[in-house]
Amino acid sequence: MAAVKSCSVCLRESTLQFPRPNRGDHYKRTSAEDIKSLRLITAIKTPYLPDGRFDLEAYDALVNVQIVNGAEGVIVGGTTGEGQLMSWDEHIMLIGHTVNCFGSSVKVIGNTGSNSTREAIHATEQGFAVGMHAALHINPYYGKTSLEGMVSHFDCVLPMGPTIIYNVPSRTGQDIPPRVIHTIAQSPNLAGVKECVGNDRVEQYTDKGIVVWSGNDDQCHDARWSHGATGVISVTSNLIPGLMRKLMFEGKNSELNSKLLPLIDWLFQEPNPIALNTALAQLGVVRPVFRLPYVPLPLAKRVEFLNLVKKIGRENFVGEKNVQVLDDDDFILIARFKPKPVHAKGRIALWQKVEKKAYNLCGKLIEL
Known part of the structure; x- marks a missing residue:
């Protein structure tokens, strides 16, 4: 597969650009049926710069390597992508960026779920407005609700577009039981369920014709080949997308x-x-920057990873650099964003540069 060109550079050059819209496939309305067939969906990592902002160059490279190695969809801003540590502005920007750069090559599924129905509605409206192909929705967490409340919550977001329901009781504190899924399955926008309870539950749904993706990487092989799952929404594929594709596409491989x-x-x-x-x-594919409260694994665990890479084969992992252990001091922990200050002289120079670009662009538009 051909590599996809990064869009980060064009975003940094100027905000005053008027590119012609790319009326590619990702601008066509996606149906739930288009989502149901996806076998390998990667819950993509969000990398950071040392000041805590998104590292879009590294992000584009991560998404690109997923596409090259056969992932069919990406979850943007999920648990793996640390949507829980993002503002909604960041969240929607990253979804829009992913659609703009990669939407013709991979299905973009935005995590727009919330424990607040109002927030979930608003975020999902914005996500579909910037072009995402489907939404990922979790059940209301912490405060929880009744089963009837769950159904009402999902009924409010399902009409907006293709939706995957995410059941992970270990994080939400509340299971989404089959009764709820069977009720909302009447919606044509229900693409399926990301199920983390286990393969017995997976089979309960697949026997009824409901599409399921395993949410547990350690169970996904059996879920796919023995319990009827369509595929997996995977964390591990961030590291070894080619091997995870093989696990999902090429038959049982114990x-x-x-x-x-x-x-x-x-x-x-x-x-x-x-x-x-x-x-x-x-692996050297992202900077060693963590948004708190996440912190890196200790040294002994980092050594374990080095040995795992050697055992599986470095060529199967993302990136091209030699795997390193890294020292504790190499990691940067961010509690708040720390953008570099721009002094008055710098602001004037920047504004003059923007004005010049705008003036040149206006001249070209007049010529047209």
């Missing part, structure tokens, strides 16, 4: 699954995305 289980166990020894963030920094 040998490969067993080979990958030690890596998967390592990834989930602490709450996700702590280990993934650590691993990607060790």
Whole structure:
């Protein structure tokens, strides 16, 4: 597959650009049926700059390598992508950026769920407005609600477009039982369920014709080939997309699954995305920057990852640099954004540069 060109540079050059709209496939209305067939969806990591802002250049490279290695969809701003640490402005910007740069090559599924129905409605409206193909919705967490409240919550967001419901009781504190899913399955916009309860639950749904993606990487092989799951929404594919594609596309492969289980166990020894963030920094594909409250794994665990990479083969992992252990001092922990100050002289120079670009652009438009 051909690599996709990064869009980060064009975003940094100037805000005063008027590109012709790219009326590609990602601008066509996506249906739930288009989402139901996806076998490998990566819950993509969000990398950061040392001041805490998004590192869009590194992000584009991460998404691109997923596409090149056969991922069919990405979850933007999910748990792995640290949507819980983003403002809604950041969240929607990243969804829009992903659609603009990669929407013709991969399905962009925006995590616009919330424990507040009002927020979920607003975020989902914005997500579809910037072009996402589908929404990911969790059940209201912490405060929880009744089963009837869950149904009402999902009924408010489902009419907006294709939707994947995400059930992860270990994080929300409340299971979404089959009764709720069977009720909302009447909506034509329900693409399916990301299910983390286990493969018995997966089979309950697939037997009824409801599409399911395994939310547990350690169970996804059996979910796919023995319990009827369509595929997986994966964390591990951030690191080894080609091998995860093989696991989902090429039939039952217990040998490969067993080979990958030690890596998967390592990834989930602490709450996700702590280990993934650590691993990607060790591979040199993201800066070793963490938004608190996430912190890197300790030295001994980083050494374990180095050995796992050697055992599985460096060529199967993302990036091209040698894997490193990294020192504790190499990691940067961000509690608040710390953008570099722009002094008055710098502001004037920047504004003059923007004015000049705008003037030249207006001249070209007049000529047209």
